[in-house]
Amino acid sequence: MASKLSSNDFGEQFLTCPVCMLHFRDARILPCLHTFCKQCLQEWAGKQDPLECPTCRTQVSLPDQGVDGLKTNFYVNNLLDFAAVKKGAEPGVPCQVCEGNMEASKSWCADCATLMCESCIAVHRKLPFSKDHEVTGEETLKAERDVRNFQRKRHCQKHKNHELVFYCESCNALVCTACTVVDHRPGKDHNPVEITSVAQVREKTLQRLLQEIDPRLKEIEASIEEVDRKMSKIIPSKDSATNQAKVYFRRLVDLLQKREKKILSQIEEQCRVDIKGLQSKKEAIEFGLAELTSAQTFCQQTVEHGSDVHVIEVGDQVQRRVETLLTKQLDLESNWSEFQFVENTSVVEFEKDVDNFGGLETDVDVSKCKVVIKPAVQGFRCVAVLTTMTKEGCPCVTNSKAVTANMADPSGTDVITKLLTKGGGVWEISYSPKVTGKHRLEVKVNSQHVAGSPFDVQVQSGDTPVLTIGRPGSGVGELNGPAGVAVDGDGNLVVVEQSNKRVQIFDADNGQPLRSFPVDGEKPYGIDMDSNGRFLVSSFGENCGIRLYSKAGELLITLKPDCVQDPTGVTVLKDGRMVVADKKQKSCLLLQPDGSLIREIGKGQFLDPRFVKVDESRDVMFVTDGSGHKIVAFDLDGNLTFGKEGKNDGELQNPRGITLDPTGNIIVCDEVGRVQVFGPDGTFIRNLATVKADGARGLGIALTQNGYIAVACFMAGCVELYRYM
Structure with missing residues (x-):
């Protein structure tokens, strides 16, 4: 049954573990049929849960025995034996039993999988348990190229010599002759x-599968060739599209430049004409001025210096000249109005049209296009994300005119939508709903509805959580006593x-659990991230302290x-210093990165300090005082206290979590689950929400990067997200 293959038919890669890059040691097979050293798999499994195949990344469910329960790759072991035996038959290799006789001829015992010298073989043949073992001599070893003659014989674990x-088909187990008498008696x-x-039947099955594999391989290879063919067209297609785009936009630029040149020429011509006209008018006015000035001078000299005879002789002439000049009509008006350039098409309007100047036409398959609807909240800018796809399911760009989006509110009134390309075939559809309820969003590409369109978009009120993460429990994605x-x-x-004494990390967009790691301390409470992305966790009670964990959770x-x-509560400043609230000392501590005390802050100002947040832009820190029902703010000039106990807006009941928005507003959650917003000076702005989880007890809060307030609901075992920005 075994084919005549030699070790030469396989390169070193076939006999080498992909992890340690050495010859396999106790080769084990994963369900995906990739082989690794047993020790390498054990080390790999210790780093991952669940285990992934190091080669194909397929998730592997190990047997109850762990890596020990995986099947041994005996074929690889046989090949290694074959290579070792062929090498052992050469001079200079010692006997594997007496460890001597390096130059003597060697023989191979297939039952013991051992290379022995002539002396040891002679003894081996005389021993009762091994006298019937299959032994191959040196000449055969040197000439043999068939791996099957060197296969280790498999012996029963219970009956070692059998x-x-x-x-046994009933037990699905290999057994020896003794087993068929004792544990696996026929019946x-x-x-x-x-x-x-059994092997013949299995071999026929495998041969049939091999026959089925060949056509599939050819199909896959043909697909790869087709991919290669298409890939070979990408660059020429890119070059062609690039050249066409350049020609198109050069023509647009030429048109703009020609228009610019024409407008500048008109400005120049108008300027020349206006200057020439005004220059002629100026010359006429200057000539009249000269005439009148000359007559004025002559008249003044006659009056001031002329004798009576002279005055009588020229007086009439001067009088007529002056009177004529005074009554002479001169056009003293410039008759010119200032000219200016006018934008017939504004830059803003042009900018809107620029997106339609050319585009990329691709083979979009509307049935493969994907639309992700992000949580929608009344009065906020909301988005849906469209990805245009080819029929192969790959993202592709397309002409902006090909994509349209229209939305209607529950009454059928249109809601203004805007389309913005994010590149790579991704489009952002934004809108600001004015009412709550079910909205209808139509998304089309090339005038055809994409898959799932029209979409029902449920717009919620601002005090409704858009996402609830977790549920009570200790499993993956479950929460038990979420605090900071x-x-x-x-x-x-x-x-x-x-x-649960752990830190769990979730995707803030969809709430999916990503990973977790355990933390020390009796009651872990506060958490913050330093500038290097490491986790700082505070805990009170027994074994209290502040612990720094790596990104990996170490x-x-x-x-x-x-x-x-x-x-x-704990918060980390950009320079690594920490501010820690200490409820036993009823104060806050400013610490160096190594934990040494810089100074104590607010001694005597608190009854029950809980969480702390620092506005480094103003050197102000805000601390929630639970039993004091207030927030205390400290700066370089003193302190500011605001808040009082009560259920009304602007009042607090055992305030807990606190955070700041980018403008410095203070967002605080109290023990009854109210989330309120105050200005930097403590002025009440608005009531954001009241957590909806049953029995909720609001604790830590944080502002996410996409504008949501996350509230830890301690008793309800979840985190609720509310739209904030």
Whole structure:
């Protein structure tokens, strides 16, 4: 049954573990049929949960025995044996039993999988348990190229000296002759048959599968060739489209330049004509001025210096000349109005039209296009994201005129929508709904509805959570006593769980759990991220302290200086300093990155300090005082206290979580679940929401990168997100 293949038919790559890059050691097969060293798989499994195949990334469900339960790749082991035996037959290789006789001839015992010298073989043949073992001599070793002659014989784990020669179909297990007498006796519960017959049936099945594989391989190879053919067309297609686009836009530029030249010429001509006209008018006025000035001078000289005779002689003449000049009509008006350039088409209007100047036509398949509707909240800018796709399901760009989006509110009134291309075939559809309820969104490409269009978009009121993350429990994605919340550098939501004693990270867009890691301390409470993306977690109670964890969740350092007794909230400044609220000391502590005390803040101002947030732009820190029902703000000049106990807007009941928006407004949640917004000076602005989870007890809060307030609902075991910006 075995084919005549030699080790030369396989390169080193076939016998090399892809992880350690050495020859396989105890080769084990994963369900995806990729082979690795047993030890390599054990190390790999220790780093991952669930385990992924290092080669194809397929998730693997290990047997109950773990890696030990995976099947051994005996064929690879046989090839390695074959290579070792062929090398062992050469001079200079010691006997594997006596470790001597390096120059003597060697023989191979297939039953023991051992290379032995002539002396050891002679003894081996005389021993009762091994006298019938299959031994191959040196000459055969040197000439043999068939791997099957060097296969290790498989022996029963229970009966060590018995070879596995039967297969119990009822138990799906290989057994020896002794097993068929004891544990697998033929009958209604067991059906042992010879391995050869079972293998022949299995081999026929595999041969049939091999025949089915060939056509499939050809189909796949043809597909790859088709992909290669299309890939070969991409660059020429790109070059052609680029040249066409350049020609098109050069023509537009030429038209604009010609228009510019014409307008500038008109301006120049108008300027020349106006200057020439005004210059002629100026010359006429100057001539009249000269005449009148000359007559004035002559008349003045006659009056001031002339004798009576002279005055009588020229007086009439001067009088007539002056009177004539005074009555002479001169056009003293310039008759010119200032000219200016007028935008017949405004730049803003032109900018809107620019998106329609040319486009890229692709083979969009509307049935493959995808639309993701983001949570919609009344009065806020909301978006849906369209990805235009080819029939192969790949994103593709398309002409802006090809994409349209229209929305109507529950009454049928149109809602203004705007389309913005984000590149790579991704389009953002934005709108601002004025009412709540079910809206209808139509999205078309090339005048055809994309898959799923028209869409029903449920617009919620601002005090309704757009997303609830988690539910009570200790499993993946479940929450037990969520306390502090933060946002990491990737925009993910980070939640510290007091009861589960772990940090869990969620996708803030859809609430999907991404990963988690355990934390120390009896009651983990506050959490923040430093500038390097590491997690800082505070815990009070037994084994209290402030602990720094790496991005991967590894504990790096535990800070527990003498000044820290029961830390609750914590925040990290850009320079690495920390501000920690300490409920036992009823104050806040400003600490160096190494935990050493810089100064104590607010001693005597608190009854129950909980969470803290710092506005570094103004050097102001805000602290919630639970039992004091207030927020205390400290700066360089003193402190500002605002808030009083009550259920009305602007009043607080055991305030807990606190955060700031980009403008410096203060957002605070109290124990009864109200989320309120105050100005930087403490002036009440608005009531954002009241958490909806049953039995909710609002604790930590955070503002996400996409404009939502995340509220940890301690008793309800979830985090609710409300639209804020």
